[in-house]
Amino acid sequence: MLTQTDRRFMKKLNVMFLFILMGLTAQAHQPDLSMLMIYQNEKGKYFLQLSSSLVAFESMVDYKYGKNSYKTSEEFKGLFIKHFQESFSMESNNQNEMIFGKTKVMLGHDTKLIAEVLNMPKGPYSIQVRNDVFKEMPQNQCILIFTGEKLPKQQFILSKQNNNEIILLLENGKWNSKVYDEKKWSKFNIIFGIFCVLILIVGLYALIKINRTKKLKL
Numbered sequence: 001m002l003t004q005t006d007r008r009f010m011k012k013l014n015v016m017f018l019f020i021l022m023g024l025t026a027q028a029h030q031p032d033l034s035m036l037m038i039y040q041n042e043k044g045k046y047f048l049q050l051s052s053s054l055v056a057f058e059s060m061v062d063y064k065y066g067k068n069s070y071k072t073s074e075e076f077k078g079l080f081i082k083h084f085q086e087s088f089s090m091e092s093n094n095q096n097e098m099i100f101g102k103t104k105v106m107l108g109h110d111t112k113l114i115a116e117v118l119n120m121p122k123g124p125y126s127i128q129v130r131n132d133v134f135k136e137m138p139q140n141q142c143i144l145i146f147t148g149e150k151l152p153k154q155q156f157i158l159s160k161q162n163n164n165e166i167i168l169l170l171e172n173g174k175w176n177s178k179v180y181d182e183k184k185w186s187k188f189n190i191i192f193g194i195f196c197v198l199i200l201i202v203g204l205y206a207l208i209k210i211n212r213t214k215k216l217k218l
Helices: 004-027 054-065 073-087 181-217
Strands: 033-040 046-053 088-092 100-106 110-117 126-131 141-148 151-159 165-171 174-179
Touching: 033 151, 046 054, 054 073, 054 110, 073 088, 073 100, 073 110, 126 141, 151 165, 151 174
Parallel strands: 033 141
Antiparallel strands: 033 046, 046 110, 088 126, 100 110, 126 165, 141 151, 165 174
Protein backbone atom coordinates (compact mmCIF):
# COMPACT_ATOMS: atom_id res chain seq x y z
CA MET A 1 0.00 0.00 0.00
CA LEU A 2 1.41 3.41 -1.00
CA THR A 3 2.17 5.92 1.73
CA GLN A 4 1.34 9.62 1.43
CA THR A 5 5.01 10.32 0.64
CA ASP A 6 4.94 7.73 -2.15
CA ARG A 7 1.79 9.31 -3.61
CA ARG A 8 3.42 12.74 -3.64
CA PHE A 9 6.48 11.29 -5.38
CA MET A 10 4.32 9.62 -8.04
CA LYS A 11 2.47 12.89 -8.66
CA LYS A 12 5.80 14.70 -9.11
CA LEU A 13 6.93 12.06 -11.61
CA ASN A 14 3.71 12.46 -13.62
CA VAL A 15 4.09 16.25 -13.65
CA MET A 16 7.72 15.95 -14.80
CA PHE A 17 6.68 13.59 -17.59
CA LEU A 18 4.02 16.03 -18.77
CA PHE A 19 6.59 18.85 -18.88
CA ILE A 20 8.90 16.63 -20.94
CA LEU A 21 6.09 15.94 -23.42
CA MET A 22 5.28 19.65 -23.65
CA GLY A 23 8.93 20.49 -24.28
CA LEU A 24 9.27 17.86 -27.00
CA THR A 25 6.08 19.01 -28.68
CA ALA A 26 7.36 22.59 -28.66
CA GLN A 27 10.47 21.45 -30.55
CA ALA A 28 8.57 19.36 -33.08
CA HIS A 29 8.59 22.21 -35.64
CA GLN A 30 12.30 21.54 -36.28
CA PRO A 31 12.58 19.72 -39.64
CA ASP A 32 15.11 17.16 -38.37
CA LEU A 33 13.18 16.29 -35.22
CA SER A 34 10.18 13.99 -35.08
CA MET A 35 8.27 12.32 -32.27
CA LEU A 36 6.80 8.82 -32.29
CA MET A 37 4.29 8.06 -29.55
CA ILE A 38 2.72 4.67 -28.89
CA TYR A 39 -0.15 4.99 -26.46
CA GLN A 40 -3.30 3.33 -25.17
CA ASN A 41 -6.69 5.07 -24.99
CA GLU A 42 -9.39 4.71 -22.34
CA LYS A 43 -11.00 1.81 -24.21
CA GLY A 44 -7.75 -0.17 -24.18
CA LYS A 45 -6.96 0.31 -27.88
CA TYR A 46 -3.40 1.04 -28.95
CA PHE A 47 -2.41 3.82 -31.33
CA LEU A 48 0.70 5.13 -32.99
CA GLN A 49 1.27 8.84 -33.58
CA LEU A 50 4.16 10.18 -35.66
CA SER A 51 4.50 13.95 -35.60
CA SER A 52 6.91 16.49 -37.06
CA SER A 53 6.83 19.79 -38.95
CA LEU A 54 4.84 20.13 -42.15
CA VAL A 55 8.17 20.95 -43.86
CA ALA A 56 9.52 17.51 -42.90
CA PHE A 57 6.41 15.73 -44.25
CA GLU A 58 6.59 17.72 -47.50
CA SER A 59 10.32 17.10 -47.87
CA MET A 60 9.90 13.33 -47.70
CA VAL A 61 7.02 13.25 -50.19
CA ASP A 62 8.88 15.57 -52.60
CA TYR A 63 12.08 13.52 -52.26
CA LYS A 64 10.42 10.17 -52.85
CA TYR A 65 7.65 10.98 -55.32
CA GLY A 66 8.62 14.36 -56.80
CA LYS A 67 7.40 17.92 -56.19
CA ASN A 68 4.67 17.59 -58.82
CA SER A 69 3.38 14.24 -57.53
CA TYR A 70 0.26 15.71 -55.89
CA LYS A 71 -2.22 18.50 -56.58
CA THR A 72 -4.51 18.32 -53.57
CA SER A 73 -4.03 17.87 -49.83
CA GLU A 74 -5.77 14.48 -50.02
CA GLU A 75 -3.32 13.27 -52.65
CA PHE A 76 -0.46 14.49 -50.45
CA LYS A 77 -1.86 12.62 -47.44
CA GLY A 78 -2.20 9.45 -49.51
CA LEU A 79 1.41 9.63 -50.68
CA PHE A 80 2.74 10.17 -47.17
CA ILE A 81 0.71 7.24 -45.84
CA LYS A 82 2.18 5.11 -48.63
CA HIS A 83 5.68 6.32 -47.68
CA PHE A 84 4.98 5.48 -44.03
CA GLN A 85 3.81 1.97 -44.90
CA GLU A 86 7.01 1.36 -46.89
CA SER A 87 9.40 2.96 -44.38
CA PHE A 88 8.09 2.00 -40.94
CA SER A 89 7.75 -1.37 -39.22
CA MET A 90 7.10 -2.83 -35.78
CA GLU A 91 7.46 -6.47 -34.83
CA SER A 92 6.66 -8.32 -31.63
CA ASN A 93 8.78 -11.16 -30.31
CA ASN A 94 11.03 -10.86 -33.40
CA GLN A 95 8.53 -12.52 -35.71
CA ASN A 96 5.00 -11.10 -35.66
CA GLU A 97 4.69 -7.93 -37.72
CA MET A 98 2.38 -5.27 -36.32
CA ILE A 99 -0.66 -4.36 -38.41
CA PHE A 100 -1.90 -0.76 -38.63
CA GLY A 101 -5.44 0.34 -39.41
CA LYS A 102 -7.40 3.59 -39.83
CA THR A 103 -4.23 5.47 -40.81
CA LYS A 104 -4.74 9.19 -41.34
CA VAL A 105 -2.68 12.38 -41.66
CA MET A 106 -3.63 15.62 -39.91
CA LEU A 107 -2.01 18.62 -41.59
CA GLY A 108 -0.90 21.67 -39.65
CA HIS A 109 2.17 23.44 -38.30
CA ASP A 110 2.69 20.31 -36.21
CA THR A 111 1.64 17.61 -38.72
CA LYS A 112 0.65 14.16 -37.45
CA LEU A 113 0.16 10.67 -38.79
CA ILE A 114 -2.10 8.54 -36.58
CA ALA A 115 -2.72 4.81 -36.95
CA GLU A 116 -4.37 2.16 -34.79
CA VAL A 117 -2.15 -0.77 -33.79
CA LEU A 118 -4.45 -3.74 -34.40
CA ASN A 119 -2.42 -6.63 -32.98
CA MET A 120 -0.55 -5.37 -29.94
CA PRO A 121 0.67 -8.44 -28.03
CA LYS A 122 -0.40 -9.27 -24.48
CA GLY A 123 1.82 -10.26 -21.58
CA PRO A 124 5.65 -10.08 -21.52
CA TYR A 125 6.94 -9.32 -25.01
CA SER A 126 9.59 -7.59 -27.05
CA ILE A 127 9.04 -4.94 -29.70
CA GLN A 128 11.35 -4.09 -32.55
CA VAL A 129 10.78 -0.61 -33.97
CA ARG A 130 12.33 0.55 -37.23
CA ASN A 131 11.57 4.09 -38.40
CA ASP A 132 13.04 5.14 -41.75
CA VAL A 133 10.29 7.68 -42.48
CA PHE A 134 12.57 10.71 -42.07
CA LYS A 135 15.96 9.00 -42.49
CA GLU A 136 16.89 11.23 -45.46
CA MET A 137 16.89 14.29 -43.20
CA PRO A 138 20.56 15.26 -42.51
CA GLN A 139 20.36 15.26 -38.68
CA ASN A 140 17.31 13.02 -38.31
CA GLN A 141 16.30 12.24 -34.72
CA CYS A 142 13.07 10.62 -33.59
CA ILE A 143 11.98 10.63 -29.96
CA LEU A 144 10.13 7.40 -29.20
CA ILE A 145 7.69 7.61 -26.28
CA PHE A 146 5.48 4.95 -24.71
CA THR A 147 2.58 5.90 -22.50
CA GLY A 148 -0.53 4.09 -21.26
CA GLU A 149 -1.99 1.96 -18.51
CA LYS A 150 0.03 -1.11 -19.56
CA LEU A 151 2.91 0.76 -21.22
CA PRO A 152 5.71 2.09 -18.99
CA LYS A 153 6.26 5.84 -19.46
CA GLN A 154 9.72 5.83 -21.03
CA GLN A 155 11.41 7.52 -23.97
CA PHE A 156 14.18 6.55 -26.39
CA ILE A 157 16.02 8.12 -29.32
CA LEU A 158 16.08 6.73 -32.86
CA SER A 159 18.74 8.20 -35.14
CA LYS A 160 21.44 7.30 -37.64
CA GLN A 161 23.63 6.23 -34.74
CA ASN A 162 21.41 3.21 -34.05
CA ASN A 163 20.24 2.83 -37.67
CA ASN A 164 16.81 4.21 -36.71
CA GLU A 165 15.86 0.95 -35.01
CA ILE A 166 15.68 -0.51 -31.54
CA ILE A 167 14.53 -3.62 -29.69
CA LEU A 168 12.62 -3.12 -26.45
CA LEU A 169 11.92 -5.93 -24.02
CA LEU A 170 9.09 -5.44 -21.53
CA GLU A 171 10.19 -6.97 -18.24
CA ASN A 172 8.90 -6.30 -14.72
CA GLY A 173 6.96 -3.25 -15.83
CA LYS A 174 9.95 -1.61 -17.51
CA TRP A 175 11.33 -1.35 -21.05
CA ASN A 176 14.86 -2.64 -21.46
CA SER A 177 16.42 -1.38 -24.67
CA LYS A 178 18.95 -2.98 -26.97
CA VAL A 179 20.23 -1.52 -30.21
CA TYR A 180 19.08 -3.81 -32.97
CA ASP A 181 22.44 -3.75 -34.73
CA GLU A 182 24.25 -5.30 -31.75
CA LYS A 183 23.62 -8.80 -33.17
CA LYS A 184 24.72 -7.68 -36.61
CA TRP A 185 27.92 -6.15 -35.23
CA SER A 186 28.76 -9.25 -33.19
CA LYS A 187 28.43 -11.40 -36.32
CA PHE A 188 30.49 -8.87 -38.27
CA ASN A 189 33.25 -8.96 -35.64
CA ILE A 190 33.38 -12.76 -35.80
CA ILE A 191 33.58 -12.74 -39.61
CA PHE A 192 36.19 -9.97 -39.55
CA GLY A 193 38.27 -11.92 -37.02
CA ILE A 194 38.16 -15.07 -39.16
CA PHE A 195 39.14 -12.99 -42.21
CA CYS A 196 42.15 -11.53 -40.36
CA VAL A 197 43.29 -15.01 -39.27
CA LEU A 198 43.06 -16.24 -42.87
CA ILE A 199 45.08 -13.25 -44.09
CA LEU A 200 47.70 -13.97 -41.43
CA ILE A 201 47.90 -17.64 -42.44
CA VAL A 202 48.23 -16.77 -46.13
CA GLY A 203 50.90 -14.18 -45.29
CA LEU A 204 52.92 -16.67 -43.20
CA TYR A 205 52.63 -19.29 -45.94
CA ALA A 206 53.87 -16.80 -48.53
CA LEU A 207 56.76 -15.75 -46.28
CA ILE A 208 57.82 -19.37 -45.70
CA LYS A 209 57.66 -20.07 -49.44
CA ILE A 210 59.81 -17.01 -50.23
CA ASN A 211 62.40 -18.05 -47.63
CA ARG A 212 62.56 -21.58 -49.09
CA THR A 213 63.03 -20.19 -52.60
CA LYS A 214 65.88 -17.99 -51.40
CA LYS A 215 67.59 -20.97 -49.70
CA LEU A 216 67.29 -23.08 -52.86
CA LYS A 217 68.92 -20.31 -54.92
CA LEU A 218 71.78 -20.11 -52.44
